[in-house]
Amino acid sequence: MDLLELPPRCLAKMSSFLPTDGMSPSRLSWKQLLKQTNRLARLGSWELDLSEGNEDKMYWSEMTREILEVDDDYDPSLSGGFEFHEPESKQRIQQAVDEALANGTPFDEELLITTAKGNQRWIRCIGNADFEEGRCVRLYGSFQDIHNRKIAELELAQRNTFIETIVDNLPIGIAVNQIDSGETILMNKQFSKIYGWPQEELADVDTFFEKVYPDDEYRQQIKSRVMANIESGDPERMSWNNIQITTKEGEERIVNGKNIPLYDQNRMISTVIDVTAQKEAEREKTEILERIGDAFFAVDEEWTVTYWNKQAEEVLGMPSSEIINKNLWDEFEEAVELDFYKQYHKAVDEQITVHFEEYYPPLEKWFEVSAYPSETGLSVYFRDATERKRNEERIRQVSERFEKVTEATNDAIWDFNVQEDDLFWGKGFETLFGYDQDTTDPDLEFLISLIHPEDRERVVADIEEYMQPGTKTNWYEEYRFKKADGTYAPVMDRAVFIRNDKGEATRVVGAMTDLTRQKKNEEALKQLNEELEKHARELAVSNAELEQFAYVASHDLQEPLRMVTSFLNRLEERYGDQLDEKAYQYIDFAVDGARRMRQIILDLLNYSRVGQLKFERKELCLDELLEEILKLEQRAVKECGATIEWNSLPRIKAAETPIQQVFQNLIGNAIKYRQPGTEPVIRIEGGENETHWKFSVSDNGIGIRQEFQENIFTIFQRLHTQDEYSGTGIGLAVSKKIVEKHGGQIWVESEEGEGSTFYFTIAKA
Ligand code: ADP
Numbered sequence: 001m002d003l004l005e006l007p008p009r010c011l012a013k014m015s016s017f018l019p020t021d022g023m024s025p026s027r028l029s030w031k032q033l034l035k036q037t038n039r040l041a042r043l044g045s046w047e048l049d050l051s052e053g054n055e056d057k058m059y060w061s062e063m064t065r066e067i068l069e070v071d072d073d074y075d076p077s078l079s080g081g082f083e084f085h086e087p088e089s090k091q092r093i094q095q096a097v098d099e100a101l102a103n104g105t106p107f108d109e110e111l112l113i114t115t116a117k118g119n120q121r122w123i124r125c126i127g128n129a130d131f132e133e134g135r136c137v138r139l140y141g142s143f144q145d146i147h148n149r150k151i152a153e154l155e156l157a158q159r160n161t162f163i164e165t166i167v168d169n170l171p172i173g174i175a176v177n178q179i180d181s182g183e184t185i186l187m188n189k190q191f192s193k194i195y196g197w198p199q200e201e202l203a204d205v206d207t208f209f210e211k212v213y214p215d216d217e218y219r220q221q222i223k224s225r226v227m228a229n230i231e232s233g234d235p236e237r238m239s240w241n242n243i244q245i246t247t248k249e250g251e252e253r254i255v256n257g258k259n260i261p262l263y264d265q266n267r268m269i270s271t272v273i274d275v276t277a278q279k280e281a282e283r284e285k286t287e288i289l290e291r292i293g294d295a296f297f298a299v300d301e302e303w304t305v306t307y308w309n310k311q312a313e314e315v316l317g318m319p320s321s322e323i324i325n326k327n328l329w330d331e332f333e334e335a336v337e338l339d340f341y342k343q344y345h346k347a348v349d350e351q352i353t354v355h356f357e358e359y360y361p362p363l364e365k366w367f368e369v370s371a372y373p374s375e376t377g378l379s380v381y382f383r384d385a386t387e388r389k390r391n392e393e394r395i396r397q398v399s400e401r402f403e404k405v406t407e408a409t410n411d412a413i414w415d416f417n418v419q420e421d422d423l424f425w426g427k428g429f430e431t432l433f434g435y436d437q438d439t440t441d442p443d444l445e446f447l448i449s450l451i452h453p454e455d456r457e458r459v460v461a462d463i464e465e466y467m468q469p470g471t472k473t474n475w476y477e478e479y480r481f482k483k484a485d486g487t488y489a490p491v492m493d494r495a496v497f498i499r500n501d502k503g504e505a506t507r508v509v510g511a512m513t514d515l516t517r518q519k520k521n522e523e524a525l526k527q528l529n530e531e532l533e534k535h536a537r538e539l540a541v542s543n544a545e546l547e548q549f550a551y552v553a554s555h556d557l558q559e560p561l562r563m564v565t566s567f568l569n570r571l572e573e574r575y576g577d578q579l580d581e582k583a584y585q586y587i588d589f590a591v592d593g594a595r596r597m598r599q600i601i602l603d604l605l606n607y608s609r610v611g612q613l614k615f616e617r618k619e620l621c622l623d624e625l626l627e628e629i630l631k632l633e634q635r636a637v638k639e640c641g642a643t644i645e646w647n648s649l650p651r652i653k654a655a656e657t658p659i660q661q662v663f664q665n666l667i668g669n670a671i672k673y674r675q676p677g678t679e680p681v682i683r684i685e686g687g688e689n690e691t692h693w694k695f696s697v698s699d700n701g702i703g704i705r706q707e708f709q710e711n712i713f714t715i716f717q718r719l720h721t722q723d724e725y726s727g728t729g730i731g732l733a734v735s736k737k738i739v740e741k742h743g744g745q746i747w748v749e750s751e752e753g754e755g756s757t758f759y760f761t762i763a764k765a
Helices: 008-015 030-040 062-068 078-082 087-103 147-169 189-195 205-212 216-232 276-291 310-316 333-337 339-350 386-408 444-449 453-467 516-578 581-612 622-632 634-640 656-672 731-741
Strands: 043-049 058-060 107-114 120-132 135-145 173-178 184-187 239-246 252-262 267-274 295-300 305-308 354-360 365-374 377-384 412-417 422-425 474-482 488-499 505-514 618-621 643-646 651-654 681-688 692-698 746-751 755-763
Touching (some): 043 062, 058 062, 058 078, 087 135, 189 205, 189 267, 453 474, 516 581, 581 731, 622 634, 634 656
Antiparallel strands (some): 120 135, 239 252, 295 305, 365 377, 681 692
């Protein structure tokens, strides 16, 4: 075997390019050097000599054989050589060899083979053809083991494709530009998609700015901002948010991005994301939050307020500018002691939604709250529930009041909800009729079944009439109602029909009164009345008889009395000289008795007349009437030095003589019953109300003890003997009769020793 790896002809050819002499003995000969180099490069050679008609037989150098791992005695051939190749490589090399044989086209192929020992390897096969007289006489070339490089290359290529795929499919847009020239050296699909421009139209930074920011002013603004940020070298400033860009189609989008300068590589990596949808969603969310009827606010994990909508401003009276970025509990200190604090903490700590209602004293409001925890804090929805709470409280009080009333009243209350066919009946059904509230669950049918069969049809017909749409509200019936013990109670049932807008009865509230006792009372009263009437009739008869008797008696008695007096006078005249002192005294007593009896008879006559007289009312001037009385009483007044005073009195309509008599009686008594040694002062006053005139006659006389104040108006009732104060005991009885005949009353207020005031009234008509 040759020392050299090259086929002999080739070697001969190559040797002409190599130095042939002057080689120092210490140095390797060029052949040795070549051999070593080939070995290091794992480079072998091959040759196919076609000159001697030997079409298939080949020459393989030592390295070629080593690469193919064939045995020493392996006899290489073209067809055999092909068999080492993997199918795809085999096809390629066969084609290349055919081409070279036919046209002399040289080839250089990287091929995958399987060695004789079954190892797969990448090799590079270079081939050349020699032609003589238009015919290929020889094919020769190199055969190099490039396995390691090829594998590395393939891996690299694979990794590159992998990275490219990733980069292209990332949701972020990525572009790499040359810092100095601005040239775009890389741009992924997403980048051009986000900006909405084809990659080739964004070839450098300047074109990019012009296309993406068509508005000159805005472009300048953005450009200088981005540049300033990059120049600052401050990593914080490399990000930019919410920048508006314009796509080729003219659509506007919002993007966030970042520039990553690699100064040592003179490159700038730019990343970008499309936040249009997010911004839109945020805007919508904000709009929704502003539009929802509820007040809303949000806090972060530190309880710092991050959002505060308009309703929250209104309900809590706190503008968002004053609360945003502040600590919730600092601004609403009072809430710390309340459920707000506890519930919000519970929501955050346990990551659960909480709903509650709480009163906030500083605002005097009730709130209905729902709080939702999130990873970033808490969202709180709430509304002012004050009005609802107050209504609930009002309803609660009203129904409590209703229940209490049904308990407290003596009536049996019932409440029929027409729509729900639901009947409530109050405690009265138990107390009045004996139905056990716990065991009886009544409905309307049941209630109706308890109406006495004879009354039922009438009552039901009446209820049905009220149940028709209309306007009638107040229903009333009397009927017999069956009690739990089977007996019937007479009842009065009153109900109010509550109607809706259409006039349909929606609810009927009623009250049943047990008339048993009332009926009994009525019966008893009726009996009593009848008896009273009978007595009154009897009394009227006896009164009339009495008056008749008094009249007759007084009339008839006057004549014999006159006789007694006149014969006593005659006795005195005729037998005066025969009579002694004692006899004269007796005659005086008898005359005085007769005189008094006459007075009694006259008074009695007067009394009886008052009952019989028909009063003719006429307009009276009381001032004149009193002057008249004073004239009549002149002597008595003078004797005792009495003062009688009054301010102008009203004009009244009454019977003149009787009224004069009343005043005369009262004034006369006031003079008569004076305190011994005191001059009487008598005051008369008058007034009126809508129905009556009222007068009083007061004196400073002896007064009347409480227990006699009523009796003195009864006929013949006197409190003194004739010796003390003369009189008949008829004056006040007559006055009472006169006043009562005028539709009035008479009474006295007095204290013994202090004087008396007599009052009387006269009805105006
Ligand atoms: P009489 O003829 O006794 O005065 P009256 O009917 O006028 O009869 O009065 C009844 C009684 O009422 C009197 O007896 C007297 O005791 C008492 N009385 C009447 N007026 C007065 C008065 N102004 N002050 C004290 N007592 C009086």
